[in-house]
Amino acid sequence: MAQRIPPGGRRELGLLNWGIARAGARSIRAPQMNLFNVLGQHKLLFLSFLPYSGVLLNWGKLPKRDKELVILRVGHLRNSEYELQQHRRLAKSRGLDSALQDKIFAGPTAEGLTDRQRALLTGVDEFVLNRDISDNTFADLSAHLSREQVIEFCALAGHYDTIAAILTTLRVPMDFPD
CATH class of the missing domain: 1.20.5 (Single alpha-helices involved in coiled-coils or other helix-helix interfaces)
Incomplete structure:
Protein backbone atom coordinates (compact mmCIF):
# COMPACT_ATOMS: atom_id res chain seq x y z
CA MET A 1 0.00 0.00 0.00
CA TRP A 59 11.60 2.86 32.67
CA GLY A 60 8.56 2.59 34.89
CA LYS A 61 7.51 -0.15 37.25
CA LEU A 62 7.01 -3.14 34.93
CA PRO A 63 10.00 -5.38 34.23
CA LYS A 64 11.28 -5.02 30.66
CA ARG A 65 10.43 -8.66 29.93
CA ASP A 66 6.80 -7.97 30.81
CA LYS A 67 6.81 -4.82 28.69
CA GLU A 68 8.00 -6.75 25.65
CA LEU A 69 5.46 -9.53 26.23
CA VAL A 70 2.68 -6.92 26.23
CA ILE A 71 4.03 -5.11 23.16
CA LEU A 72 4.49 -8.32 21.17
CA ARG A 73 0.94 -9.44 21.99
CA VAL A 74 -0.51 -6.06 20.97
CA GLY A 75 1.50 -6.16 17.74
CA HIS A 76 0.22 -9.67 17.06
CA LEU A 77 -3.41 -8.83 17.80
CA ARG A 78 -3.24 -5.72 15.61
CA ASN A 79 -1.23 -7.46 12.87
CA SER A 80 1.36 -4.69 13.12
CA GLU A 81 4.36 -5.94 11.18
CA TYR A 82 6.29 -2.78 12.03
CA GLU A 83 5.84 -3.26 15.79
CA LEU A 84 6.63 -6.96 15.51
CA GLN A 85 9.76 -6.32 13.44
CA GLN A 86 11.05 -3.82 15.98
CA HIS A 87 10.07 -5.66 19.14
CA ARG A 88 10.94 -9.24 18.19
CA ARG A 89 14.55 -8.03 18.11
CA LEU A 90 14.28 -5.98 21.31
CA ALA A 91 12.44 -8.78 23.12
CA LYS A 92 15.30 -11.20 22.41
CA SER A 93 17.74 -8.76 24.01
CA ARG A 94 15.42 -8.64 27.03
CA GLY A 95 15.26 -12.40 27.52
CA LEU A 96 12.26 -13.44 25.40
CA ASP A 97 13.65 -16.07 23.04
CA SER A 98 11.92 -17.27 19.86
CA ALA A 99 10.20 -20.15 21.67
CA LEU A 100 8.62 -17.82 24.23
CA GLN A 101 7.68 -15.36 21.50
CA ASP A 102 5.85 -18.17 19.68
CA LYS A 103 3.91 -18.86 22.89
CA ILE A 104 3.04 -15.18 23.18
CA PHE A 105 1.64 -15.25 19.64
CA ALA A 106 -0.27 -18.47 20.38
CA GLY A 107 -1.97 -16.73 23.30
CA PRO A 108 -2.73 -17.22 26.98
CA THR A 109 -3.63 -20.90 26.63
CA ALA A 110 -0.23 -21.86 25.17
CA GLU A 111 1.61 -24.63 26.99
CA GLY A 112 4.60 -23.66 29.10
CA LEU A 113 3.60 -20.14 30.11
CA THR A 114 3.87 -19.04 33.73
CA ASP A 115 0.77 -17.88 35.61
CA ARG A 116 2.10 -14.33 35.40
CA GLN A 117 2.56 -14.57 31.62
CA ARG A 118 -0.96 -15.99 31.23
CA ALA A 119 -2.42 -13.14 33.28
CA LEU A 120 -0.54 -10.55 31.21
CA LEU A 121 -1.58 -12.10 27.89
CA THR A 122 -5.21 -12.45 28.95
CA GLY A 123 -5.14 -8.84 30.12
CA VAL A 124 -3.74 -7.64 26.79
CA ASP A 125 -6.30 -9.64 24.83
CA GLU A 126 -9.21 -8.23 26.79
CA PHE A 127 -7.85 -4.67 26.90
CA VAL A 128 -7.14 -4.50 23.17
CA LEU A 129 -10.12 -6.47 21.89
CA ASN A 130 -12.79 -5.41 24.42
CA ARG A 131 -11.43 -2.03 25.55
CA ASP A 132 -11.89 -3.32 29.11
CA ILE A 133 -10.61 -6.01 31.45
CA SER A 134 -12.97 -8.39 33.24
CA ASP A 135 -13.06 -8.50 37.03
CA ASN A 136 -11.49 -11.98 37.01
CA THR A 137 -8.63 -10.89 34.77
CA PHE A 138 -8.11 -7.75 36.83
CA ALA A 139 -7.87 -9.91 39.96
CA ASP A 140 -5.34 -12.19 38.20
CA LEU A 141 -3.25 -9.21 37.10
CA SER A 142 -3.46 -7.71 40.59
CA ALA A 143 -2.15 -10.95 42.08
CA HIS A 144 1.05 -10.49 40.02
CA LEU A 145 1.33 -6.71 39.68
CA SER A 146 1.32 -3.78 42.08
CA ARG A 147 -1.24 -1.02 41.70
CA GLU A 148 1.30 1.13 39.82
CA GLN A 149 2.18 -1.78 37.56
CA VAL A 150 -1.50 -2.37 36.68
CA ILE A 151 -1.82 1.29 35.73
CA GLU A 152 1.35 1.08 33.65
CA PHE A 153 0.14 -2.16 32.03
CA CYS A 154 -3.00 -0.37 30.79
CA ALA A 155 -0.99 2.63 29.57
CA LEU A 156 1.50 0.36 27.78
CA ALA A 157 -1.14 -1.76 26.04
CA GLY A 158 -3.12 1.33 25.05
CA HIS A 159 -0.04 3.19 23.80
CA TYR A 160 1.14 0.36 21.58
CA ASP A 161 -2.40 -0.22 20.32
CA THR A 162 -2.44 3.45 19.31
CA ILE A 163 0.98 3.18 17.66
CA ALA A 164 -0.24 0.14 15.71
CA ALA A 165 -3.22 2.15 14.47
CA ILE A 166 -1.00 5.10 13.48
CA LEU A 167 1.42 2.81 11.64
CA THR A 168 -1.41 1.15 9.74
CA THR A 169 -3.38 4.30 8.98
CA LEU A 170 -0.39 6.32 7.77
CA ARG A 171 1.16 3.28 6.00
CA VAL A 172 4.54 3.79 7.66
CA PRO A 173 7.17 1.69 5.84
CA MET A 174 9.28 -0.91 7.60
CA ASP A 175 12.73 0.01 8.90
CA PHE A 176 14.47 -3.24 8.06
CA PRO A 177 14.37 -5.07 4.71
CA ASP A 178 13.44 -8.45 6.31
Whole structure:
Protein backbone atom coordinates (compact mmCIF):
# COMPACT_ATOMS: atom_id res chain seq x y z
CA MET A 1 0.00 0.00 0.00
CA ALA A 2 1.13 3.53 -0.73
CA GLN A 3 2.45 5.63 2.12
CA ARG A 4 -0.09 8.25 3.12
CA ILE A 5 2.48 10.48 4.78
CA PRO A 6 5.94 9.58 3.52
CA PRO A 7 8.84 9.65 5.97
CA GLY A 8 10.36 13.11 6.09
CA GLY A 9 13.95 14.20 5.93
CA ARG A 10 15.78 17.09 7.54
CA ARG A 11 13.61 19.74 5.84
CA GLU A 12 10.27 18.18 6.89
CA LEU A 13 11.37 17.26 10.41
CA GLY A 14 13.47 20.25 11.32
CA LEU A 15 16.97 19.92 12.67
CA LEU A 16 16.05 18.73 16.18
CA ASN A 17 13.54 16.05 15.16
CA TRP A 18 15.75 14.94 12.28
CA GLY A 19 18.63 14.48 14.73
CA ILE A 20 16.40 12.54 17.12
CA ALA A 21 15.17 10.31 14.27
CA ARG A 22 18.76 9.66 13.13
CA ALA A 23 19.81 8.78 16.70
CA GLY A 24 16.80 6.48 17.00
CA ALA A 25 17.76 4.70 13.79
CA ARG A 26 21.34 4.26 14.99
CA SER A 27 20.12 2.88 18.31
CA ILE A 28 18.25 0.07 16.52
CA ARG A 29 20.94 -0.32 13.85
CA ALA A 30 18.55 0.54 11.03
CA PRO A 31 19.05 2.85 8.07
CA GLN A 32 15.94 4.83 9.11
CA MET A 33 13.42 4.87 11.93
CA ASN A 34 10.37 5.57 9.82
CA LEU A 35 7.93 5.94 12.72
CA PHE A 36 10.04 8.88 13.92
CA ASN A 37 10.46 10.19 10.35
CA VAL A 38 6.67 10.36 10.03
CA LEU A 39 5.66 11.48 13.53
CA GLY A 40 8.52 13.97 13.64
CA GLN A 41 6.77 16.03 10.97
CA HIS A 42 4.40 17.20 13.73
CA LYS A 43 7.13 18.84 15.74
CA LEU A 44 5.38 19.55 19.04
CA LEU A 45 3.48 16.25 19.13
CA PHE A 46 6.69 14.32 18.46
CA LEU A 47 8.56 16.08 21.26
CA SER A 48 5.77 15.22 23.71
CA PHE A 49 5.50 11.65 22.39
CA LEU A 50 9.17 10.84 23.07
CA PRO A 51 9.31 11.12 26.89
CA TYR A 52 6.05 9.24 27.41
CA SER A 53 7.11 6.49 25.02
CA GLY A 54 10.53 6.34 26.66
CA VAL A 55 9.08 5.88 30.13
CA LEU A 56 6.74 3.14 28.93
CA LEU A 57 9.46 1.31 27.01
CA ASN A 58 12.53 1.72 29.19
CA TRP A 59 11.60 2.86 32.67
CA GLY A 60 8.56 2.59 34.89
CA LYS A 61 7.51 -0.15 37.25
CA LEU A 62 7.01 -3.14 34.93
CA PRO A 63 10.00 -5.38 34.23
CA LYS A 64 11.28 -5.02 30.66
CA ARG A 65 10.43 -8.66 29.93
CA ASP A 66 6.80 -7.97 30.81
CA LYS A 67 6.81 -4.82 28.69
CA GLU A 68 8.00 -6.75 25.65
CA LEU A 69 5.46 -9.53 26.23
CA VAL A 70 2.68 -6.92 26.23
CA ILE A 71 4.03 -5.11 23.16
CA LEU A 72 4.49 -8.32 21.17
CA ARG A 73 0.94 -9.44 21.99
CA VAL A 74 -0.51 -6.06 20.97
CA GLY A 75 1.50 -6.16 17.74
CA HIS A 76 0.22 -9.67 17.06
CA LEU A 77 -3.41 -8.83 17.80
CA ARG A 78 -3.24 -5.72 15.61
CA ASN A 79 -1.23 -7.46 12.87
CA SER A 80 1.36 -4.69 13.12
CA GLU A 81 4.36 -5.94 11.18
CA TYR A 82 6.29 -2.78 12.03
CA GLU A 83 5.84 -3.26 15.79
CA LEU A 84 6.63 -6.96 15.51
CA GLN A 85 9.76 -6.32 13.44
CA GLN A 86 11.05 -3.82 15.98
CA HIS A 87 10.07 -5.66 19.14
CA ARG A 88 10.94 -9.24 18.19
CA ARG A 89 14.55 -8.03 18.11
CA LEU A 90 14.28 -5.98 21.31
CA ALA A 91 12.44 -8.78 23.12
CA LYS A 92 15.30 -11.20 22.41
CA SER A 93 17.74 -8.76 24.01
CA ARG A 94 15.42 -8.64 27.03
CA GLY A 95 15.26 -12.40 27.52
CA LEU A 96 12.26 -13.44 25.40
CA ASP A 97 13.65 -16.07 23.04
CA SER A 98 11.92 -17.27 19.86
CA ALA A 99 10.20 -20.15 21.67
CA LEU A 100 8.62 -17.82 24.23
CA GLN A 101 7.68 -15.36 21.50
CA ASP A 102 5.85 -18.17 19.68
CA LYS A 103 3.91 -18.86 22.89
CA ILE A 104 3.04 -15.18 23.18
CA PHE A 105 1.64 -15.25 19.64
CA ALA A 106 -0.27 -18.47 20.38
CA GLY A 107 -1.97 -16.73 23.30
CA PRO A 108 -2.73 -17.22 26.98
CA THR A 109 -3.63 -20.90 26.63
CA ALA A 110 -0.23 -21.86 25.17
CA GLU A 111 1.61 -24.63 26.99
CA GLY A 112 4.60 -23.66 29.10
CA LEU A 113 3.60 -20.14 30.11
CA THR A 114 3.87 -19.04 33.73
CA ASP A 115 0.77 -17.88 35.61
CA ARG A 116 2.10 -14.33 35.40
CA GLN A 117 2.56 -14.57 31.62
CA ARG A 118 -0.96 -15.99 31.23
CA ALA A 119 -2.42 -13.14 33.28
CA LEU A 120 -0.54 -10.55 31.21
CA LEU A 121 -1.58 -12.10 27.89
CA THR A 122 -5.21 -12.45 28.95
CA GLY A 123 -5.14 -8.84 30.12
CA VAL A 124 -3.74 -7.64 26.79
CA ASP A 125 -6.30 -9.64 24.83
CA GLU A 126 -9.21 -8.23 26.79
CA PHE A 127 -7.85 -4.67 26.90
CA VAL A 128 -7.14 -4.50 23.17
CA LEU A 129 -10.12 -6.47 21.89
CA ASN A 130 -12.79 -5.41 24.42
CA ARG A 131 -11.43 -2.03 25.55
CA ASP A 132 -11.89 -3.32 29.11
CA ILE A 133 -10.61 -6.01 31.45
CA SER A 134 -12.97 -8.39 33.24
CA ASP A 135 -13.06 -8.50 37.03
CA ASN A 136 -11.49 -11.98 37.01
CA THR A 137 -8.63 -10.89 34.77
CA PHE A 138 -8.11 -7.75 36.83
CA ALA A 139 -7.87 -9.91 39.96
CA ASP A 140 -5.34 -12.19 38.20
CA LEU A 141 -3.25 -9.21 37.10
CA SER A 142 -3.46 -7.71 40.59
CA ALA A 143 -2.15 -10.95 42.08
CA HIS A 144 1.05 -10.49 40.02
CA LEU A 145 1.33 -6.71 39.68
CA SER A 146 1.32 -3.78 42.08
CA ARG A 147 -1.24 -1.02 41.70
CA GLU A 148 1.30 1.13 39.82
CA GLN A 149 2.18 -1.78 37.56
CA VAL A 150 -1.50 -2.37 36.68
CA ILE A 151 -1.82 1.29 35.73
CA GLU A 152 1.35 1.08 33.65
CA PHE A 153 0.14 -2.16 32.03
CA CYS A 154 -3.00 -0.37 30.79
CA ALA A 155 -0.99 2.63 29.57
CA LEU A 156 1.50 0.36 27.78
CA ALA A 157 -1.14 -1.76 26.04
CA GLY A 158 -3.12 1.33 25.05
CA HIS A 159 -0.04 3.19 23.80
CA TYR A 160 1.14 0.36 21.58
CA ASP A 161 -2.40 -0.22 20.32
CA THR A 162 -2.44 3.45 19.31
CA ILE A 163 0.98 3.18 17.66
CA ALA A 164 -0.24 0.14 15.71
CA ALA A 165 -3.22 2.15 14.47
CA ILE A 166 -1.00 5.10 13.48
CA LEU A 167 1.42 2.81 11.64
CA THR A 168 -1.41 1.15 9.74
CA THR A 169 -3.38 4.30 8.98
CA LEU A 170 -0.39 6.32 7.77
CA ARG A 171 1.16 3.28 6.00
CA VAL A 172 4.54 3.79 7.66
CA PRO A 173 7.17 1.69 5.84
CA MET A 174 9.28 -0.91 7.60
CA ASP A 175 12.73 0.01 8.90
CA PHE A 176 14.47 -3.24 8.06
CA PRO A 177 14.37 -5.07 4.71
CA ASP A 178 13.44 -8.45 6.31
